[in-house]
Amino acid sequence: MRMTTNANRRVTDEQIERARSIDLVQFLQQYEPPGELKRIGQSWTLKSHDSMRISADGRWNWFSQNKGGGDAIGFLQAVHGMSFQDAVRTLAGEDFKTIPTTQAEHKAKPPERAAFALPPKNNGNRRVFAYLHRSRGIAAEIINHCIKNDLLYEDAQHHNAVFVGKDENHNARYAFLRGTLTASHFRQEATGSDKSYGFFLRGSGKTLFVCEAAIDALSIATLRKFDGLDWKKDNYLALGGVTASESKLPAALERTLNTFSFKRVVLCFDNDAAGQTAARRIFTMLRQQFSENLEVQTCVPKVKDFNDQLCVKLQNGKNSPSRGTRESTLSR
Incomplete structure (x- = not known):
């Protein structure tokens, strides 16, 4: 070109x-x-x-x-x-x-959706657990919770972390694969994935944290845990990336808002041009479409993304509520 x-x-x-x-x-x-x-x-x-x-x-x-x-x-x-x-x-x-x-x-006629199938599971999740806990700082309790609820596992062939999105009947409809080697940049959606079903960690409360990636969502849950808050009360949705559409909400966010009831949505996108452009536009659309019954906020990480923010906090020894510094929006 x-x-x-x-x-x-x-x-x-x-x-x-x-x-x-x-x-x-x-x-x-x-x-x-x-x-x-x-x-x-x-x-x-x-x-x-x-x-x-x-x-x-x-x-x-x-x-x-x-x-x-x-x-x-x-x-x-x-x-x-x-x-x-x-x-x-x-x-x-x-x-x-x-x-x-x-x-x-x-x-440009869109192809028919390929049949969706989850990658075969490995016998254990040792590499996935080690990657998320040691390299990414995700709390062990949160990793185990996801594994127990079939939202996360290690695939048998390549030992990738597989983050699963489910429908209302708990059937898998979406999967995002992430390499578990520290230097790996491998990231890919499973063939046939339906992006209207993102990685969704359901809680008992009425706050929804919306992120770009599943690791960001788990990082926010971990940060809230470190701040002494009950992370299980909140809801966490990963969109599998963001776009800057001015007229259409991301499919996974739209479906989640139409399926469950929330009082507050916090947009937690990356601190870069793409992430913040998407945050501004989604913020505007949410305020226009749900102005009467939904509080909408944005929370910008102090570094590139919330996993980096978590890792910095851990490196500084701030890994407990008594020693941590609360992020204003995340701590509510």
Whole structure:
């Protein structure tokens, strides 16, 4: 894909609006080299960046770089290094020809969802427990709780941590795999996963903490435990990444809010551009859609994410309520 170099040329509101309306999958099918864009179940990935996941509605997550978004502008900025102006002009058709509508619609037809199946379980969970407890600082009580309730296990073939999302009847509908070697960047959803069922740790109370990843959710539960709070009273939802859609809530969040009753939602996304953009937009949508009966808050980690914040706290010896420093929103 050819990158332009006119970063200082201004773009109009009309160009920006036109660029934001471009379907990312259609655009990549037309302009990326043959074979670069590949289907994986319901999503697409890139041959040159196999940790990339692009959904049929244009949302994308580049897991190895901890980046994500909901439109093609951000994608071109992140992946191809374009400036905002160059990305807008590229998508608006000034630097590339317009995608033929009928051809693009035919190419971008979403594939049928592949059959979902959980990876085979290992006989034990030793490596998963060691990774989450020793490398990530998650409290042993919380890890064991997840294992006991079939929300977490170690897969037999590669010894990945498998975080399971279930439906209302406790049937597995979603799984996210995370490598357990300390230096591993492997992260992948199981084939056929339904993203409207995220990793959800159900509590007895009315507060829902919403995170990008399952490890973030378990980190927040651990931080609350260290602050002397009853972590089992709260609810924790991991979305499996975030997008920056301005008009549609993440599917897992929407389903969870429509299934269970909450009084407070706390958005706990990463302290980076993608995470905070998504937090602002989801915050606005929640306030608009649930303004009368739902308190909505955001909580930004002091470092990159809440697992990093937990690890820093542990490294500083603040691993008990008497020695810890309470995070204002997490401690309520």
